[in-house]
Amino acid sequence: MRGADNTNVVMNKCLDKERHALLHFKTHFQDLDGCLSTWATEEDECCKWFGVTCDNKTGHVTRLEISMCAILGEISDSLLNLSYLTHLELSFTYFHGMFPRFIGSLTKLRLLKLAGNSLYGTIPAEFGNLTNLETLVLQDVGWCRVDNLEWLSHLSQLEELVMDGISLAKVNNWVDVVLSLRKLSFLSLNGCDLSQVMYPYSSFSNSSLSIHTLYLENNHLNSSMYHWLFPLTSNKLSDLDLSSNMLDEIPKYLGNLCSMKTLYFDNNSVVFKFTGLLHNLSGCTSLSLQEFSASGSQLTGSLSDEIGNFQFLKHLDLSKNKLKGTISEKLWQLPKLTFLSLYSNHIRGSISLKGVPSIVHISNISHVLYFDMSSCMLGPRFPKWIQTLKTLNLLDISDNRISESIPLEFWDMWPSQLKYLNLSLNNITGLVPDLSSNFDAFSVIDLSSNNFYGSVPNVSSTLQSLNLSRNKFSGGISFLCQIVDGLLEFLDLSHNFLSGQLPDCLWHFKGLKVLNLGHNNLFGRLPNSIGSLISLEAMYLYNNTFSEGLPLTLKNCTSLKSLNLGANQFSGKVPIWIGENLSQLYALILGSNNFFGTIPLQLCQLAYLQILDLSMNSLHGSIPSCLNNLTSMVQEGWFNLQQNIHYIQTDWTTPIDGYQYSIDYVDNAMIEWQGDKREFFSNLIFLKTIDLSNNNLTGEIPHELTNLNELILLNLSQNTLHGEIPQKVGQMEKLLALDLSRNNLSGCIPSSMSQMSLLNDLDVSFNNLSGRIPSSTQLQSFEPARYVGNAELCGPPLTKACPGDEESKVPSGIGESGGRREDIDEFDMWFYIGGFTGFATGFWIACGALILNRHGRHAFSVFLDSFYDWVYVKFAVLITNRK
Structure with missing residues (x-):
């Protein structure tokens, strides 16, 4: 006999078969950020697990909705045991592998979203079995294509279809298929190679579409496309996107x-x-x-x-x-x-x-809420007429070459009204008054890159973003203790003349994501309240005089991805909890401090680590052989897969009459390159470096380091390392710079180094190396100074001949003395011109479409910053080698 109480039991517990299916599904991937931490074997009530919804009466799992989670692995076919699924969403979770054909058997699905993954292959014809689908979102699923779209015509209930980034180049009849979907109201085909579809088969008769939203961005379409666009438009159409094509008209x-x-x-x-x-x-x-x-x-x-x-x-x-x-x-x-x-x-x-x-015209637009005249050369005088726009919520006059002070009355024009103020990238001077009552909640202030001076002004407790970097502000930062509402997410006070200690009142800032206090005169120990910054993703304290050990509470900041404490006076041992607790780190910069002791083995647990700088400390002991566990430095393409994890992006959405505005933090790091400090920006995805130089490290160079295939800079100089250079060092083919100078290394330079065709900076000077320098275009191109201090080393570019050789005749211009290098220079010049031209051509062919993509334009602009850093490195090394 089954009563109401038994029904309640069913409602509270999911079925064993489906719980096991979910757990088996989880075994096929790594849950990198603990998104599915509630999924535990001892937990019977899987209906309460994150992302899982069950039917109240039957207990069957009906919805599995996981998005924006850091998941690394494949989509398992164990989901077939969830045969009652109506909603399946695995969006922006970084699944990879073959496109899951088995999903076509989940015939009860009404919603399927697989956007933002790294799948490959063709969209299977089995998807035609999903006849109950109302929503299908396959946006940016990976390297996928459609060879035959017949399956789509069977989805007669479909209302929303998004296939952005999936090639339809081989599908000439896609317009006919879309026309057959009578309930379709939302269609997005951005970046689908539609330029290949010139003359669809149908005459488009008897069309009765209900499409109200149509996105066709980034398809290289010309105006001949309007022939087949016509039947897709009707008086129901409300939103149309034809951006990033090659259109020269808008038809009547x-x-x-x-x-x-x-x-x-x-x-x-x-x-x-x-x-x-x-x-x-x-x-x-x-x-x-x-x-x-x-x-x-x-x-x-x-x-x-x-x-x-x-x-x-x-x-x-x-x-x-x-x-x-x-x-x-x-x-x-x-x-x-x-x-x-x-x-x-x-x-x-x-x-x-x-x-x-x-004034006449300004009075007509006095209702304007948003005013953006950035990069318009309004200066050099401050445009006082802006003060007539009394209804503004957002004002951006950045990068206008304004070089005078701002009238004091300007700051009081919009009391408690402004949501966004950007005066950055000018030369504005003067004092900034108290701003504690000038801005609305969740507001943004950016006064960076000017000449403001004096004390940092008081600001509202409801502020969400404050950027006062690259000015001349001085004094302390005790004003932070007055910000008590906990809304602040971004704080950049770097590159000023601030002094004093970091106040111990940081428990107010549990939502802070970016803290940049670098390049100031701050001192003292870090307060214990720094452990309250549980949302912090980037901490940049570079180039101050902070001292003493790192507070234990810092291990609570488990969201940290970039930790830059370089060029200070921190002391003590490098904490082991950095490797145990800060598992999301991709940049760890502790160089130019007073740390001592050994390098903790726990650092090898940082799978995402791309930048490790422990240089110029007093570390001793051996280099951990486990550094080959730094997955990001080993696996090709790891940074592409994890790009959204590594990229520190702080989004502030400030709705203004239906529009949203975002601000992004571009991370940066000071990296030593050829003896100089170079500041790299963007998400640093091309920069994978290890710098352990200027310490007291002993022992041999672990041969495991040669497994770091993605490393581009390795600096172990100025230690007391001994033994031979690992014989397989040549398999580190992406190395651009290798510095092993001023150690006690012995033996020969490995012949495998002849394979290192990208190596543009090598220094093995002042060791005990012997034998012939291996022959290669790269190794002979370096100055002799890069090999000096090795008495038994011989062969070009050194003038010392190896035993059995005739007297070395060094070509003019390669040795230390002068001479003509016209022939060599001309070869080098055309080699590099040809190489960079070819690379640039391929790069723009591959990525040009993305540049024009309005939805992806911001992400690509960040990528361009990274690409600039990479080109800078290559070009700077080239120029240096040619001096």
Whole structure:
């Protein structure tokens, strides 16, 4: 007999078969950030596990929704035992491996999301069995393609389809298939190689689509695509994205879509007139359009009076075009306009990017909430007319060459109203008054890279981001103790003249993600309250005079990914808890301090570590052989897989009339390169380094180090290491710099080093090496000074001949003396020109499309910073070697 009590038991416990299936699913991957820590074998009630939902009556698992978790592994077919699943989401979890064909057997699924993984292969035809699907999101699943799209036509219940990044180049009939999906309302095919689809088969008769959102960004489409776009549009269409293509017009039929609210036309590379674009949109679309963006599309002509027909426009972005002439007064009469961006054009007149607006015009736009005129050369005088914009929530006049002080009344113009203020990258001088009552909750202040001086101003407790770096602020930082609401996520006071101790009141900042106090005059020990920063991802205290040992409470900061305490006076042993507790670290910089003792073996547990700097301390003992456990330095592509984990990104969303703004922290590190300190920025994904130089390390160089295949810089110089250079050092083929100088190394230089074709900086001087320097293009290209101090070393580029050789005749220009190097120089020059040209060509072919991708543009800009660092390293080494 089964009663109500038994029903409650079923409700509270999931079925054994399905619990075991979930646990078996978990055994196929590593849960790197403990996202699934509630999934435990002793826990019977799997319905309470993170991401798991069960049916209240039957106890069957109906939903498995895991997203934004650091999971490394494959999607196991043990999920087949969850046959009652209706929702399966494994988005942005970094699963890899073959695209899971078995999912086509989960026929009860209504929602399937696999976005943001590293899968490969074709989308299987078995997906056609998922006839109950209403939502299918396969955005950026990896290197996947579709050879035949017939399976999609069976998903008659589908309402949302996202296949961004999946190639449809071989599917000529995709338009026909989409037209067969009568319930489809949301379609996103960004970056799907649609340019290959020129003339679909169908005549598109009897179409009755209900699509209201259509995204076709980044497909290299030209205007012939409008032939097959026409049947996909109807008066239900409200959002259309045609950005990052090769379109030279907007057809008139788009001007007759009476429900159109947003139109994105950014980064279309063919020149055409803005007036023609407005004319073709002048039908009923002009009465519905609220958001129009055509940034970077080489629009020509002027902002004509036709813009006045778009009375419902709220958002207008025409930046980075070729517009010229004056601005029509009709623009300033648009009653709904809250966002306007016109920077990087050639506009002139009474209101222009380089002139001063008249009060008449400013009064017409007094309702503006968002005002962005960054990089517009408004200076050198401060534009006082900005103070007439009394309704502003967001003001950005950064990078405008403003070089005078700000009127005091400016700071009181928007009391408790501003959400975002950016005055950075100017030369503004003067004192900053008390700002504790000027800003709204969750606000952002960026005054960096100016000449502000005096004490750091008091700020509101509700502030979310404060950047005062690269100014001339002085005095202490006790103002931190007045910030008590715990909303602060970003604090950068670096590159100032601040002094004193770090106050012991940091328990207020449990949400702080980035703390940068580097390049100041702060001193003393770190307070115990630093352990309260449990959300901290980046701590940068480089180049101060902090002292004593690291507080034990710092081990509570388990979210740390970048810890830079270099160039201080810290002392004591390197704590073992760094390796045991700070498992997310990718950068550990403790160089130029007073640490002593041995290198803890626990550091070998830091699988993500890419930058290890323990140089210029008093460490002794041997180099741990377990360093080959630093997975990120061993496995190719590890940084690509973990890029979103390593990249420290602090997102502040400040909604302003429906729009959101984000601020990103670009991490940085000072790395010694060829005797100089070089500051690297971005997420440092190309920089994988170990620097243990200038210590008292003894013993032999562990041969296990040669397994660090991804390492590009290894510096073990100025220790007392002995023994031979590991024979397999040549398999470290990505090394750009290797410094083993000033040790007691003996034996021959391994012949395997001839394979190190990327090596551009080598120093083995002042050891006890002997024998012939192996022959290779690289090893003979270094200056003789890189080999001196090894009495028994011989062969080029040294002048000393090896036994049995004829007297060495060193080519003019290679030795220490002068001479002609024209022939060698010309060869080198064309070698490097050809190499870099070829690389650049391939790079832009592969990545050019991503640059134009509006959704991925920010991520790619960060990647470009990293790429710049890599090119800088290669080029700097080349120049140095040629001196």
